Amino acid sequence: MNYLGIDLGGTNLKGAVITEEGEIIREASRPTHAERGADSVANAIGELICTLAAGERIGGVGIGCPGTVDNASGEVVYANNLNWVHYPLREKLRERTGFAVELVNDANAAALGEVLAGAAKGAHSAVILTLGTGVGGGVVIDGKLLTGYTGAASELGHMVIAENGERCSCGRRGCFETYASGAALTRMTEKAMAQHPDSSMHELAKRYDGVDGRVAFEAQKAGDAAGDAVVKQYIRFLALGVANLVNIFFPEVIALSGGVAEQGEHLLAPLREEVSRMEYGAAYTAKHPKIVSCTLGYRAGMTGAALLAKNKNGTA
Amino acid sequence: MNYLGIDLGGTNLKGAVITEEGEIIREASRPTHAERGADSVANAIGELICTLAAGERIGGVGIGCPGTVDNASGEVVYANNLNWVHYPLREKLRERTGFAVELVNDANAAALGEVLAGAAKGAHSAVILTLGTGVGGGVVIDGKLLTGYTGAASELGHMVIAENGERCSCGRRGCFETYASGAALTRMTEKAMAQHPDSSMHELAKRYDGVDGRVAFEAQKAGDAAGDAVVKQYIRFLALGVANLVNIFFPEVIALSGGVAEQGEHLLAPLREEVSRMEYGAAYTAKHPKIVSCTLGYRAGMTGAALLAKNKNGTA
Numbered sequence: 001m002n003y004l005g006i007d008l009g010g011t012n013l014k015g016a017v018i019t020e021e022g023e024i025i026r027e028a029s030r031p032t033h034a035e036r037g038a039d040s041v042a043n044a045i046g047e048l049i050c051t052l053a054a055g056e057r058i059g060g061v062g063i064g065c066p067g068t069v070d071n072a073s074g075e076v077v078y079a080n081n082l083n084w085v086h087y088p089l090r091e092k093l094r095e096r097t098g099f100a101v102e103l104v105n106d107a108n109a110a111a112l113g114e115v116l117a118g119a120a121k122g123a124h125s126a127v128i129l130t131l132g133t134g135v136g137g138g139v140v141i142d143g144k145l146l147t148g149y150t151g152a153a154s155e156l157g158h159m160v161i162a163e164n165g166e167r168c169s170c171g172r173r174g175c176f177e178t179y180a181s182g183a184a185l186t187r188m189t190e191k192a193m194a195q196h197p198d199s200s201m202h203e204l205a206k207r208y209d210g211v212d213g214r215v216a217f218e219a220q221k222a223g224d225a226a227g228d229a230v231v232k233q234y235i236r237f238l239a240l241g242v243a244n245l246v247n248i249f250f251p252e253v254i255a256l257s258g259g260v261a262e263q264g265e266h267l268l269a270p271l272r273e274e275v276s277r278m279e280y281g282a283a284y285t286a287k288h289p290k291i292v293s294c295t296l297g298y299r300a301g302m303t304g305a306a307l308l309a310k311n312k313n314g315t316a
Numbered sequence: 317m318n319y320l321g322i323d324l325g326g327t328n329l330k331g332a333v334i335t336e337e338g339e340i341i342r343e344a345s346r347p348t349h350a351e352r353g354a355d356s357v358a359n360a361i362g363e364l365i366c367t368l369a370a371g372e373r374i375g376g377v378g379i380g381c382p383g384t385v386d387n388a389s390g391e392v393v394y395a396n397n398l399n400w401v402h403y404p405l406r407e408k409l410r411e412r413t414g415f416a417v418e419l420v421n422d423a424n425a426a427a428l429g430e431v432l433a434g435a436a437k438g439a440h441s442a443v444i445l446t447l448g449t450g451v452g453g454g455v456v457i458d459g460k461l462l463t464g465y466t467g468a469a470s471e472l473g474h475m476v477i478a479e480n481g482e483r484c485s486c487g488r489r490g491c492f493e494t495y496a497s498g499a500a501l502t503r504m505t506e507k508a509m510a511q512h513p514d515s516s517m518h519e520l521a522k523r524y525d526g527v528d529g530r531v532a533f534e535a536q537k538a539g540d541a542a543g544d545a546v547v548k549q550y551i552r553f554l555a556l557g558v559a560n561l562v563n564i565f566f567p568e569v570i571a572l573s574g575g576v577a578e579q580g581e582h583l584l585a586p587l588r589e590e591v592s593r594m595e596y597g598a599a600y601t602a603k604h605p606k607i608v609s610c611t612l613g614y615r616a617g618m619t620g621a622a623l624l625a626k627n628k629n630g631t632a
Contacts, residue, residue: 068597077600078597085600123465125464125465139564141457141462148441148565148566148567149566149605150566150603152566152601154563154564155563155564155596155597156563158560158563159475159560159564160477160559160594161479162478162479163477163481163490170596171594172594237479244476247470247474248455248470248472249462249464249470250464250466250468250470251464277487278487278488280468280471280474280486281471284384284393284394284401285384285466287466288466289465
């Protein structure tokens with residue numbers, strides 16, 4: 001039996017037919033056209049489902065959605081980038097396709113995909129962190145997503161690591177997200193560039209058509225002192241939050257995704273060193289979390305959504 | 317069938333015969349005499365088990381131990397207040413009693429007790445925080461303790477909330493424990509007393525034979541401005557960490573124990589108000605964690621240990 005996974009994004013809808021083992025057989029995508037309204041987006045999702053399902057025996061459909069979802073009621077509770085509030089997506093898709101879809105937050109879907117079929121395959125437990133505009137992620141323990149009493153995604157980015165620190169878009173101050181997102185790295189880079197007009201970061205930013213998360217890393221690799229300082233500062237903040245999550249969950253794997261994670265060992269090696277010094281009781285155990293990069297890329301969300309549909313009891 | 321729960325403390329050994337529902341039928345205690353060495357303590361535990369088990373049909377024995385335990389191997393890996401390193405407690409007790417005991421960290425045992433039979437009975441998920449010398453605790457989801465890949469307890473007190481903040485005994489800086497433990501409240505109180513020689517806290521400290529967690533709260537109740545400021549500052553720190561745990565776990569219940577929790581609504585009411593402002597996405601859900609006091613007191617650990625023995629698959 002195969003399963004359908006859909007990744008509902010603000011810009012594009014992506015979908016795939018996926019095996020029980022998480023392998024992608026066929027995929028397709030459409031523009032979301034969120035500006036046309038929720039019912040129109042539901043039509044597009046329904047059409048994508050029917051197209052992908054044609055000629056297949058489909059055991060279930062899972063949809064990774066941005067924002068807060070309530071899988072019990074079948075609603076997208078709140079998704080600011082779609083401008084949806086309490087939208088009954090399951091009911092709308094049942095009318096259009098006959099499938100009773102499973103809903104899951106998109107970051108959680110991606111986390112589940114990486115644990116069941118990607119970077120943390122086979123792990124007892126894993127924390128997946130996405131370092132993008134914000135810091136998103138998910139926690140999977142014994143194959144089950146941690147979603148809590150409210151059904152909300154674990155909001156790992158909204159853990160305060162710096163009391164009275166920088167203002168976060170969520171209203172708190174000092175959230176992990178304000179220090180460890182890709183956007184935070186860009187802000188740190190811009191600040192260092194303003195202080196160091198001779199840094200090679202200026203040249204790199206021109207080459208990349210603007211400042212992004214790569215600039216400081218590339219400058220560091222070229223021996224630039226200001227770039228090196230930015231990267232070290234960024235990794236120190238990232239390590240603080242990762243170490244907090246280690247001490248809370250003691251997971252087998254911590255896997256990073258998002259643009260910054262593309263730095264691979266340039267990010268991971270110093271991060272592991274910082275985190276190992278902050279791991280509680282590290283001296284007394286031989287088991288330590290492995291810190292790695294995610295492997296499924298944009299397919300993680302579709303894969304996780306499909307595998308969630310496979311195992312409808314896949315949340316805890 | 318009944319179960320035996322043992323709470324191995326640095327000073328006293330406590331044990332009880334407990335029903336499947338978590339009710340205590342009979343209890344007993346002994347001094348631990350840790351200074352006599354691990355084998356001598358194991359003898360005392362064995363004797364306590366045999367005494368309590370006499371004439372009963374016992375389905376299993378659970379032991380809440382300080383420090384890091386490895387229930388897979390049956391060892392107390394490290395317990396600094398007993399001075400034990402890699403002590404094979406299960407094997408020692410099997411020789412003495414015939415029972416293959418289940419080992420669990422003491423704070424986790426207490427958390428499990430509160431969730432299965434106390435303040436969070438019937439809850440989907442709960443975070444239990446003990447505000448004592450440190451900040452200990454446990455997380456229970458769907459009736460299972462969160463223990464992680466290493467089998468270690470969740471070390472909720474060793475989550476940094478203040479980057480580059482006060483030094484913690486674990487080696488990091490700014491841990492939740494250094495701001496929200498009972499000991500932290502005492503330190504804040506002492507500091508405020510030094511700055512405010514006219515505060516009624518001085519008189520209260522004499523009455524209590526020293527500064528402890530009650531002084532600032534009692535001063536606040538009597539209208540003392542300096543005491544009020546200490547309590548507000550303490551609750552603000554406590555709320556930061558509690559809100560982090562809410563955003564990570566979205567549990568149904570957060571329950572507090574330890575001396576500070578005896579303040580009841582004087583602590584809980586302002587804490588709820590602070591936390592509610594920091595709860596991620598609170599505006600879009602009707603479900604919010606309940607913040608309450610624990611109800612089992614010193615019996616929580618024995619109860620949880622016994623119920624863990626009842627459900628040997630009780631960890632996740």
